[in-house]
Amino acid sequence: MSELTEQFLALSVSSPLxxxxxxxxxxxxxxRxxxxxxxxxxLVSKSCRxxxxSPTLYKRRSFLGCKEQRVYAVLRK
Structure with missing residues (x-):
């Protein structure tokens, strides 16, 4: 079993997603x-939440190269 799966199983409830x-x-x-x-x-389930x-998901996103462009704006009075 892979390390990723083991980490997820430690986080999940008794059933898979x-x-x-x-x-x-x-x-x-x-x-993705x-x-x-x-x-x-x-909102789907506790295990989805x-x-x-979990940091596992973000590590996997990084490994897969899933990046999104974001624009930040600073608003001042």
Missing amino acids: IPSLPDNVTIDIVA VPVSHYPTLS KLIA
Whole structure:
């Protein structure tokens, strides 16, 4: 079992996120979803919320090279 899967299993509740898929495939799928969709995904279940909050997901995103362009603005009075 890979280190990534072991870390996820330590975080997950007793059941996998998607029962018909291995956990490492599920992590890869969620890692490719834009970060802007994470708040909605966190509403799916407790295990999804834990996965999205875990550093494992962000390590996987970094490994896969999933980067998003962001523009920040500073507003002053």
